[in-house]
Amino acid sequence: MAFSLAGALVLSASPFTAPIAEAVGNGPGYGGNETINTSILHTYDEMVDFLKTQEAKQSNMELEVIGQSVKGRDLYLVKYMSNPENPTILFLTQQHGNEQLTTEGALEFIKHMGSGKMKGVADNVNILIVPMLNADGAMGDVDFSLEDYVASGDRNLTRYNAREVDLNRDHVNKIQPETQALHTNVMAKYDIDYMIDLHHQGTMSERDGELVSGSILYPTTPNVDPDVLLKSKQLGAVVFDAVDSTGWGHIGKYNGGNAETISRNGIAVEYGISTLLFEMRGMSDHEYEPYVLGQKSNGYLIKQTITALDASVRAIADDSIEQADISFWDTLATQTTRPSDE
Numbered sequence: 001m002a003f004s005l006a007g008a009l010v011l012s013a014s015p016f017t018a019p020i021a022e023a024v025g026n027g028p029g030y031g032g033n034e035t036i037n038t039s040i041l042h043t044y045d046e047m048v049d050f051l052k053t054q055e056a057k058q059s060n061m062e063l064e065v066i067g068q069s070v071k072g073r074d075l076y077l078v079k080y081m082s083n084p085e086n087p088t089i090l091f092l093t094q095q096h097g098n099e100q101l102t103t104e105g106a107l108e109f110i111k112h113m114g115s116g117k118m119k120g121v122a123d124n125v126n127i128l129i130v131p132m133l134n135a136d137g138a139m140g141d142v143d144f145s146l147e148d149y150v151a152s153g154d155r156n157l158t159r160y161n162a163r164e165v166d167l168n169r170d171h172v173n174k175i176q177p178e179t180q181a182l183h184t185n186v187m188a189k190y191d192i193d194y195m196i197d198l199h200h201q202g203t204m205s206e207r208d209g210e211l212v213s214g215s216i217l218y219p220t221t222p223n224v225d226p227d228v229l230l231k232s233k234q235l236g237a238v239v240f241d242a243v244d245s246t247g248w249g250h251i252g253k254y255n256g257g258n259a260e261t262i263s264r265n266g267i268a269v270e271y272g273i274s275t276l277l278f279e280m281r282g283m284s285d286h287e288y289e290p291y292v293l294g295q296k297s298n299g300y301l302i303k304q305t306i307t308a309l310d311a312s313v314r315a316i317a318d319d320s321i322e323q324a325d326i327s328f329w330d331t332l333a334t335q336t337t338r339p340s341d342e
């Protein structure tokens with residue numbers, strides 16, 4: 001069961017307790033001699049079972065199908081919508097199917113929403129979560145070969161959808177059914193103020209000489225409205241402060257492009273939504289070995305996701321996000337890539 005992973009690692013070391021000695025950035029990478037086993041991750045079916053179980057348990061949570069993947073998998077939206085007048089935040093995971101710890105973190109966050117610790121928080125903020133947008137890529141159910149991919153286990157996971165298209169380059173034309181579902185039944189349908197788009201990057205990104213646990217970036221297209229950009233930077237400040245203060249988190253500024261085909265840029269311009277890209281360290285699977293991270297870091301990266309989601313929800317609920325100090329962006333170094341030993 002995929003459940004044991006998150007249960008064992010996250011519950012025994014809650015993001016809200018004492019800092020942990022070893023920074024995730026210095027955790028193990030995949031050196032070619034470590035097993036990368038994908039069977040510890042939720043399959044699509046296990047994720048759906050999890051969501052339905054949580055919906056039955058949590059009276060203020062609603063589950064909606066927003067469309068289907070190329071291969072016909074239902075795509076889900078999780079909703080906590082107590083009052084349409086509340087500010088609304090959307091969390092999006094796994095546009096890239098091989099970046100799954102973001103989804104594992106989102107599922108833990110959904111469970112966390114049903115706990116006493118979050119009592120009352122959702123009265124003042126609406127939360128939307130689209131987990132595993134690229135369900136076919138996550139399940140390796142695609143029309144191209146994955147035989148060179150690194151991971152062993154039940155399946156391989158790939159960045160692309162079943163037609164080998166990068167969904168995070170489809171936010172202008174919206175040709176793929178997954179991006180259409182997201183735009184038609186989430187972006188255009190709800191009055192969304194903030195979005196965090198969750199991803200994973202390679203394992204060798206560093207800032208100030210230390211490997212990062214993750215990297216963040218706001219919309220960089222010149223067409224973004226200044227107020228949308230300001231609020232994006234404030235969302236980044238909330239996430240940075242929450243993760244950096246843990247003692248194990250080490251966040252860099254992501255070096256991202258300006259194209260509006262990328263959700264961070266396109267969605268900010270088209271809908272006036274303040275967006276933040278959050279890239280976790282290391283991918284679940286890839287054909288290029290240095291991109292894949294050993295699963296010993298899974299617990300930290302899942303926790304990093306929960307920490308970011310929890311902090312942003314609370315900062316929006318109590319309006320403190322509007323006072324967030326964005327000056328750190330002026331000094332936060334853009335990450336660089338540490339040369340690999342290979």
Ligand SMILES: [Zn+2]
Nearest residue numbers: 096099199200
């Ligand atoms: Zn990605």
